[in-house]
Amino acid sequence: MEEGSVKESNPKENNLVNKIEEFIVQKHRIILIAILAFAFILRLKYMTVNAALWWDEADYLTLAKHYGLGLPEMAAPWRARALSMLLGIFYWLGANELIMRFVWVLLSVSGVLFTYIIGKRLYGKAVGLLSALFLSVYFEYLFWSARFSLDVFVLVVYTAIMFLFWKGYVKQEGNKYLYIAAGLFGFGIFAYESIAFIFIIILLFLILTERLNFLKKKQLWYALLIALLVILPFAAYNQARLGHPYPRFEQQVALFTEEAPQNELSRPVKEIVLDIFTYAKSFPYLLKWPLFIAFAIGLSMFVNLFLGFDLLFKGKNPGLKRDLFIFLWGGIVLLLFSLIQAFSAWIYEPRFIFPMMPVVFIITACGIVRIFNFIKKYNQLIAVIAVIALVSIGIFAQMTFADKLIKSKSDSFRPQKEAGMWLKQNLQKDEPVIGCFMFLPFVYYTERKAIGFTWQNETQVEEILQAHRPQFIVWDWHDPGCASDYPLQRKDKFLPMQAFFIDKEKTQPAVVIFQVIYK
Secondary structure, three states: OEOOEOOOOOOOOOOHHHHHHHHHHHHHHHHHHHHHHHHHHHHHHHOOOOOOOOHHHHHHHHHHHHHHHOOOOOOOOOOOOHHHHHHHHHHHOOOOHHHHHHHHHHHHHHHHHHHHHHHHHHHOHHHHHHHHHHHHHOHHHHHHHOOOOHHHHHHHHHHHHHHHHHHHHHOOOOHHHHHHHHHHHHHHOOOOHHHHHHHHHHHHHHHHHHOOHHHHOHHHHHHHHHHHHHHHHHHHHHHHHHOOOOHHHHHHHHHHHHHHHHHOOOOOHHHHHHHHOHHHHOHHHHHHHHHHHHHHHHHHHHHHHHHOHHHHHHOOOHHHHHHHHHHHHHHHHHHHHHHHHHHOOOOOOHHHHHHHHHHHHHHHHHHHHHHHHHHOOOOHHHHHHHHHHHHHHHHHHHHHHHHHHHHHHOOOOHHHHHHHHHHHHHOOOOOOEEEEOOOHHHHHHHOOOEEEEOOOOHHHHHHHHHHHOOOEEEEEOOOHHHOOOHHHHOOOOEEEEEEEEOOOOOOOEEEEEEEEOOO
């Protein structure tokens, strides 16, 4: 097996390695279908395991219900809205949460497919199949595929755009692919902000491979125009509705200029530098040791890229351009999120680096191929056994960890759903939900407007009660704004009506609904 292609065997040869290589060449479509079917079944297994939506899920799906069903818009103003607009069509057509979860399963599986396509295109069938298999069982991807996480959407869009750019521009197989990539990019940056990083990756790739000659290419200018035409209506909508063409940019600037200097930049330099390596240090945990070893070996593929950079500029080695493309894709995503982690108030979240995981598993697959090619020089049977063992252990480690993680978190937000459904049945038709500021799950389940406050601000609580005179008021353990015993101190005013517990023994209330007593 070789990176870039799988050698076809000589019919006269009848050894084990040639048979395996011939099987991969001739049966790779059957193997791919098996991997996709496996990925699909695995996701179906966990599709309904989560009892309720968590806050981010409720944020985007509440927006989708707003666009599809006319639900009050209660999402944060900086939320990207393009995907919620698209999902709103499903609600408008009558979809329920089960159908939406099934759509997410299909989206997640498409990420596995695109990983295969670009892995195969750049490094051969064996690499494409292995990288798709690894992504299909990657525990973080499985965990978030069971939730409405837009990070799953980002992985799919990244991989699709990068493949279309490679096919349409680099390999010159049709400008239509480049133009589709441009349109998808324009839509994508209004669906999830980190998709904008693709522009940096492609720009650096063009500069390093063509210097400034790419500025003369008409198809690139046409692609830019298409992206702008897609961007314009979303920007106009945001300006008219939210007061800024790209609200997330405004929010991030405010976050960095107002909060980061106090909370982050005042820390010791050593601490900030260590934070830059948070994501890089987490790869043994994310990949688990069997696949991490293969990944580390696969990184050696970039040695020729640095040693032969002059050949890259001269265009004498197409393989170097391929390696540069992959290196920039993974490296820039890792670098940017590492810097954001170190210099902002963001917390460490492995899902943020989903855009680079297809690259990580392509490199891992290349490492597997290199291990195989090295061992087979000495003994072909041992090479086959070693690779099968390494891949099997790696897959088993990912799947067992994913299963424990998903099941351990499956009931985390169940009390919010139960409370939301109770409120939906007991509130008056136009009566809002009154609770703390992280109220979006209640908006989703009650399909009503919400009014937020903090229990710590007793004056604010009293003002809201006087202004709206609600029947019920919500205390939510998940919400920092509810971190107060004020309703317990005022037993004359707040009567516990319903409690919803996080544990089966019903000893830890997570959501309490109080009836308000008016004198």
